[in-house]
Amino acid sequence: SQQGEEDPQALSIQEGENATMNCSYKTSINNLQWYRQNSGRGLVHLILIRSNEREKHSGRLRVTLDTSKKSSSLLITASRAADTASYFCATDARTNAGKSTFGDGTTLTVKP
Amino acid sequence: EAGVAQSPRYKIIEKRQSVAFWCNPISGHATLYWYQQILGQGPKLLIQFQNNGVVDDSQLPKDRFSAERLKGVDSTLKIQPAKLEDSAVYLCASSAYRGQGTEAFFGQGTRLTVV
Numbered sequence: 001s002q003q004g005e006e007d008p009q010a011l012s013i014q015e016g017e018n019a020t021m022n023c024s025y026k027t028s029i030n031n032l033q034w035y036r037q038n039s040g041r042g043l044v045h046l047i048l049i050r051s052n053e054r055e056k057h058s059g060r061l062r063v064t065l066d067t068s069k070k071s072s073s074l075l076i077t078a079s080r081a082a083d084t085a086s087y088f089c090a091t092d093a094r095t096n097a098g099k100s101t102f103g104d105g106t107t108l109t110v111k112p
Numbered sequence: 113e114a115g116v117a118q119s120p121r122y123k124i125i126e127k128r129q130s131v132a133f134w135c136n137p138i139s140g141h142a143t144l145y146w147y148q149q150i151l152g153q154g155p156k157l158l159i160q161f162q163n164n165g166v167v168d169d170s171q172l173p174k175d176r177f178s179a180e181r182l183k184g185v186d187s188t189l190k191i192q193p194a195k196l197e198d199s200a201v202y203l204c205a206s207s208a209y210r211g212q213g214t215e216a217f218f219g220q221g222t223r224l225t226v227v
Contacts (some may be wrong), residue, residue, distance in 0.1 A: 004154075033215070042116070042203055042218035043155070088154050092214075099168055100216065102147075102154035 004032075004089040004103030012109040019076040021106040023089035024069075030092045032065060033100060034074050037086045046074075046087075081112045114138065116219035118204050124225045130192035133222045137185070137206030143167075144181055145216060146189050147203040155203055161187065194226045 007022045023032070031050045035043040049056045049065045049072065056063045062075040076083055086107045090100035117136040125131050137144050142163050147155035158177065160168040163184035172179070176195070181187040191198055201223050205216040 035218075040220075040223075042220045043205075043216075045215045045217070048215060099157060099160060101157070104152070104154045 004091050004101060006087070006089060006103045006106040008106060009104070010107045010109070012111065013079055015079060015081055015110055015112050017079055019079050019083070019108055019110070021074045021087050021108070023072045023074070023103060025072075025089075025091045026070065027091075028094045029067075030094055032063075032072050032092070033090045034061075034063060034072075035088045035090060035102075037088065037105070039085070043088065076108075079108075079110045081110050084108060084110045116204055116206055116217055118202075118219035118222055120222055121220065122223050122225075124227060125194055127196055127226050128193040130190065131194055131224060132191075133189045133202050133204075133224075135187045135189070135204030135219060137187070137204070138217055141206035141208055141217075142184070143207045143209060143214065143216075144187050145205040145207075146179055146187070147205065149201045149203055149221070151200070158189070191224075194224075196226050199224055199226045 004023050004025045013019055033048045034046040036046055037043045047058045047063050049063050060077045065072045086105040088102050088105040090102045092100055119134050144161045146158045148158050149155045158172045159179045161181040164181050177191055179189045201221040203218055203221045205218045207214040207216045
């Protein structure tokens with residue numbers, strides 16, 4: 001089974017609104033990464049947060065990590081139509097550094 | 113810098129036929145990954161190479177799938193014989209090294225349809 005599970009499976013918002021996606025995982029991790037995948041394309045790395053970090057920012061992206069709850073969230077502020085994509089979290093378990101395990105993703109639709 | 117190159121982009125084959133995918137990672141990247149992504153799911157790791165050695169192939173169906181990375185650069189993934197359930201996108205990714213906090217760069221994938 002996948003290590004990370006995203007929630008919700010699908011999210012539809014209006015342009016300008018904020019989008020929040022969540023990721024839960026099962027085992028202890030070294031770090032957690034978020035990726036974006038546009039339809040029919042490969043994945044693009046967005047942000048990495050290490051297990052000793054609680055929050056990280058990159059442009060309009062904000063990621064939080066709560067290791068006690070084994071969960072992470074990705075916030076996209078002031079969304080744009082171009083943000084329409086699937087978003088995946090990937091966890092690097094402590095037991096296998098360098099191997100990322102992906103969840104099944106959240107499909108975000110931003111309506112213009 | 114050039115990205116991860118994969119070919120072909122699309123492939124349609126009949127079940128029981130064989131197929132091969134090719135990947136050229138980013139120059140200098142020691143680690144190469146092959147993922148299978150079934151529609152509506154996240155990528156599942158099939159095999160991970162460090163240079164030309166296999167690090168992890170625990171989820172590779174070895175009775176029909178094989179992969180090699182000769183000379184630690186390009187890689188090929190082969191399926192023989194293909195089954196209907198092998199229909200998926202096969203993604204190749206590379207990273208500079210294997211270890212904590214390693215960002216992977218993905219190719220655009222090969223969409224395989226088995227009919």
